[in-house]
Amino acid sequence: MLFTEAGQLATSYKAEQKLFRLRQDYVAFGILLFLAFVALPYWGSDYWFNAILIPFLVLSLAGLGLNLLTGYAGQLSLGSAAFMAVGAFATYNLELRIPDLPLLFSILGGGLFAAASSVIFGLPSARIKGFYLIVSTLAAQFFIQWLFTKFSWFSNGSTSGVITAPPLVMAGYDFSTPVGRYLLTLSIVASLFLIARNLVRSELGRHWMAVRDRDTAAAVMGIPILKTKLLAFGMSGFILGIAGALWAFTYLGTVEPHGFDLTRSFQILFIIIIGGMGSLLGNFLGAAFIVLLPILLSQLIGLLPANHWVDIGQLENAQKIIFGGLIIFFLIKEPDGLARLWQRCRERARIWPLRY
Amino acid sequence: MNFFFEVLVGGLLAGVMYSLVAIGFVLIYKASGVFNFAQGAMVLFAALTFVSLLERGVPFWLCFLMTLAVMIVLALGIERWVLAPLANRSPITLFMATLGLSYVIEGLAQLLWGAQVHGLELGIKDEPFIIGGIFLSQFDLFAAGIALSLVIILSIFFNKTQIGLSLRAVADDTLAALAVGIRLPKVWVIVWSVAGFVGLVAGLLWGARVGVQFSLSLIVLKALPVLIIGGFTSIEGAIVGGLIVGASEKLAEVYLGSVIGGGIENWFPYVLALGFLLIRPAGLFGEQAIERV
Secondary structure (H helix, E strand, O other): OOOOOOOOOOOHHHOOOOOOOOOOHHHHHHHHHHHHHHHHHHOOOOHHHHHHHHHHHHHHHHHHHHHHHHHHHHOOOHHHHHHHHHHHHHHHHHHHHHOOOOOOHHHHHHHHHHHHHHHHHHHHOOOOOOOHHHHHHHHHHHHHHHHHHHOOHOOOOOOOOOEEOOEEOOOOOOOOOHHHHHHHHHHHHHHHHHHHHHHHHHHHHHHHHHHHHHHHHHHHHOOOOOHHHHHHHHHHHHHHHHHHHHHHHHHEEEEEHHHHHHHHHHHHHHHHHHHHOOOOHHHHHHHHHHHHHHHHHHHHHHHHHOOOOHHHHHHHHHHHHHHHHHHHHHHHHHHOHHHHHHHHHHHHHHOOOOOO | OOHHHHHHHHHHHHHHHHHHHHHHHHHHHHHHOOOOOOOHHHHHHHHHHHHHHOOHHHHHHHHHHHHHHHHHHHHHHHHHHHHHOOOOOHHHHHHHHHHHHHHHHHHHHHHHHHOOOOOHHHHHOOOOEEEEEEEEEEEHHHHHHHHHHHHHHHHHHHHOOHHHHHHHHHHOHHHHHHHHOOOOHHHHHHHHHHHHHHHHHHHHHHHHHHHOOHHOOOOOHHHHHHHHHHHOOOOHHHHHHHHHHHHHHHHHHHHHHHOOOOOOHHHHHHHHHHHHHHOOOOOOOOOOOOOOO
């Protein structure tokens, strides 16, 4: 069968530690990468790149950032968008003020600034936990948004804090076309996911999960709680910062601090709840869901016979109700999100045609 | 010095308005251990329902009763479809569920009643008058009076009635309460209904102040620092916390804001709350949680 694992045994510790233990996973991942890097740029239209694929990738990355912190290390955060803003504004300023800095380095620098600010707002996690921590992250959310709106230095003198993307040129190549921006985003997202994949199965990842599952027990085992938590905040901030830079420069082009408000933080939280906390795949599933559902809904409304009570404002409200309802539904029925559903399909396929 | 007192009193009175919202949280937190993020949405929903009924020519007292009935139906629905299926889950999960709930209620409120801003006239003149050289807003004093009577009514309800007793029993020890025959679903419905009532009162006062509009649901964000400072489990704490937040944010805006740039009202309460958290995690009046290793 296509899904049989029989005979694929690890005969060394090295083989056990491979990124993909199963041949099928390896092949499937290769095909997926081929599709994403070669087939899609060839077949995709500008609409797909601009409206669906790029936001999908960036939101997956933002989901990953929050998932490392909330899903793996168990620290609830409502300030994700703030760290995205730090990433975006730091990248912009690095590009602006250090003219010769290559774009990739500015983006990485933006990530580092976001990581630093995330660690600062993560410091209170030394003493407080659970949903008390949302106070600290909400403080970050409001403070950082205020900072970028208030001080126009960050946006090079723009009164409303609007920043515009620098030319996306790297090593002589111009990435400003939709395909170029897509490929740039995809490369960064793919490499960060690879790093994250290795991170969560490393010692640090296991520390995070130990702290999440029971912090007292983790402390007894000798895991340095504060260091582990702060590393989670730092890593999460780094990834969110890069996601913010990509959101500003490859997706939107221009962005203002208001674009990184609390609603965006909630959106990212919803991605990981729907997709699956403590799962890397879940970020993609959740982001796809969040990006596609509004499009799907407006299409559905368009299909209805013309009726007078459905207007755009109402559509937004209906969307809110559906999102909220889905959140509750997922928390009740499938706390591990869409990723768990996928897991179940795999398990079912493995033993097919038998039931168990 | 007069100016200082004026800012202080203005802040204290504004803080009362925060307390009104925070009381709704405390009720629900006490009885079911849920940090109810949807309280702001409930305030919006109640105020919108009330105003929409009022605009359709329904008399004031009937509007109040009808909105109350709607809030009770809402509480029944929440118990049935959100709380009961999520019983015994972690507080974080419950919190996120109320986040989803707030989206549902906000969407529902605006789907039913539209998103335009409604004015609300409670028949209280908002003319400032002067006591000892300090300008006082009549409306703020009225709000403070309402808050005070609400606290008195609630404490009578909690301390002197049969239902209040069972509510306190559930808050104290859920398992023991179940063992002596208290019905948990019923208690939840009552608590959420009472929170709906408090939400209605808060919604009316806030609505009369700033107009009934979507931003009402955002006052939940101001109530959070209030709760942290006052403690999640104490109604008196909510009042004191509200006063502290209101006074300090106005003072900070006036004295600190002029130094580092205005508009710091948004984040200052959080920084203050963070300071409190680091020194006194349970808040001023909260119960100290004891953790066993």
